[in-house]
Structure formats: C-alpha cells, structure tokens
Amino acid sequence: MQNKKVLVFLAKAFETMEFCAFIDILGWARVDYGHNLFVDTCGFTEKVISTFNVPVIVDKTIGEINVDEYDALAIPGGFGEFGFYEEAYDERFLKLIREFNAKGKIIATVCSGAFPVAKSEVLKNRKATTYHLKNGYWQEKLKEFGVIVVNEPIVVDGNIITSYCPETAPNVAFELLKMLTSEEEMTVIKKVMGF
Template structure:
C-alpha cells in the first residue's frame, strides 16, 4: 500500500489539505498527517485538525511521497521549518514523489528542488519559485515533482497523485464517484 506524508503547519489551507487527504484515502493510500508541533494544528480559517503524529517522528524511508498544502501563514510556517526542508530534500534525492500546492511550491524552491523544472503555484507566488519553467496549468508534473495552483485545483492535484501511486484506473473511478471534472 502506498503511503503519503502530509506535513501541517498552523495556517494551512483547509480545502487543499483535507481534499488531498480525503481523495488519497478513498484510493486506499495510507496518509499520515504530521503536525509541526504537538496538539492540534489550526487552519487559516480556524479549523482545528489533530495530526496523526509530529514531524519529529516521521522517517522518509517509510513513505512514498510528501505533499505540502498551501495557505497562509501555513506555507511560511512550513518554509521556516528546517525539518520540513530536510524531508523534502531527502524525498527528492531518493527519487520519491514530492508535491506542493498553492503557495507551498515556494517551499520546494527554498529546499532547492525546483530549479530548472516545470512548475506552477498560486499566481502571486510565481516570482518566488526562482528559475522554473512556470506553467499556468492546474497540475504540473516534472520527473518526481508535482505542483498545483490552489484550492480550486486541489481535487485534480489529489487525483493526479492517486494516478501516480495507484494507477489511472483508480483515479478515474474516484473522479467519477465524486463528480470532479479534471
């Protein structure tokens, strides 16, 4: 069974985080939500989520992918956390899938893994990505990196992750069952 790590920081974007977790779990993918600290993590709009674990307790070797939700100040909180950047670099260097949506691709850029790649982000973060081939597509894939634009593309982003980890047939089944149009 595929296993995905979703780090959560205070100020995360609810639609992105919860949509990704929900769709991946519908596909039978094990998702572990790791908070940057003990206790609940509060979203940008006051939704409180109790993570499965903390970031200190996770090991990259136990996962197939890391996915960063966006939102503010959640993305800035992820970007300031050296543990998150270290995990991103470890996933990437081992050829594991690495993903980010909305503002969070700038965390991937800060970790040094987007240079020269095709990528996308929330429009106001385009200039924070550095030397990338910026595309205004819902989901952009370049080798083992997936990026997406924002809350409105979260379901399509999650379905692309399902396709990469479990297969297109499963992604199509979930898309049909949930009535998403990607």
C-alpha cells in the same frame, strides 16, 4: 497489492480545503476500492491551526518521520499573513523535502505549497507553478528560486506535482492517486466521487 503511505505535511496556517482533498480522495480509494493507501498527517506540533483557525490534531510530529516509510509527500499551501512561511521555510521541513526528492518519492503540492519545495532547492531548473492571480506576483516570486514557472493549473515535472490555486486541490490529489496506482484506477475513483 502492497501498502503505500502518503505523508500530508501541515505547516501552520495551511488551507483546510487543500488539505481535505488528499484525505478524502485517498480515503475513497482505500475504503471503497480496496487500495492499500494510508495517510499520516504531520506537523511541527501535535495540534496545527489552519489559515481560518481550524485546529487539526496530526498523527505525527516532524521528528518522528522516517522518509523510507512513505511513498509520497503532500503539501497543502497556506496564507503568509497567518504565518505559513514561518514553518514552511523551517530548515527541518526543507531537509525532509530534500530527502523525499533524493529518494525519488512523489512530492505533491497545492498553490503556495510549492514555495517550501522551491526554497529547498529541489525545484531549481525544473518546471512548476503556484498561485496565478494577483497579476502573477506569486509566480514571479517562485521564479526567484530558479524555477521554470509554467502558468498552467497543474504542472508535473518528474516526481513533483505543483498547482496554482485552491480549486486545483482535488486534481492534484487525483494526479497523486494516479502516480500511486494507475490512470485506470484513478479514473474509476474520480468518477464515483462525481468529478
């Protein structure tokens, strides 16, 4: 089984619940089921502060990333009120997203994590979703980037996974696991984790 690597990008004010799903599910697959799935966390700085003020020390900073080393990019969403878009919309991150997409690599997002992907123009004329409550306000904002918004919990369009709220985070991580392994393998891990 060949090694596969996922880059989990943490922009300032990311949501911890959305971040943890990727770490735990890919961790269970590696540790308990022998999948050679490895995760690197990444940010603009070595320490990234989450929405609710939890600091996370990342493995790498954005300048150290070589896209060829990774099979997928995972992007947890975050709160604009705490500065999520300041980093999520940084041109260096948008360039990284474009590079992952150009090489056909998986991009998995939770909730507002779809916005930097849309801003990078990678989602133009493609199906996606984002936060669905608050009268569809955020889905309407996503449409402004030329996205075909689908009001479903998880939307997969080719190599891109988007979802609509924190509750979907584990299922996005399972969808990513399925794309990296197989439906059968993912189902085994989902079951042992109690989902």
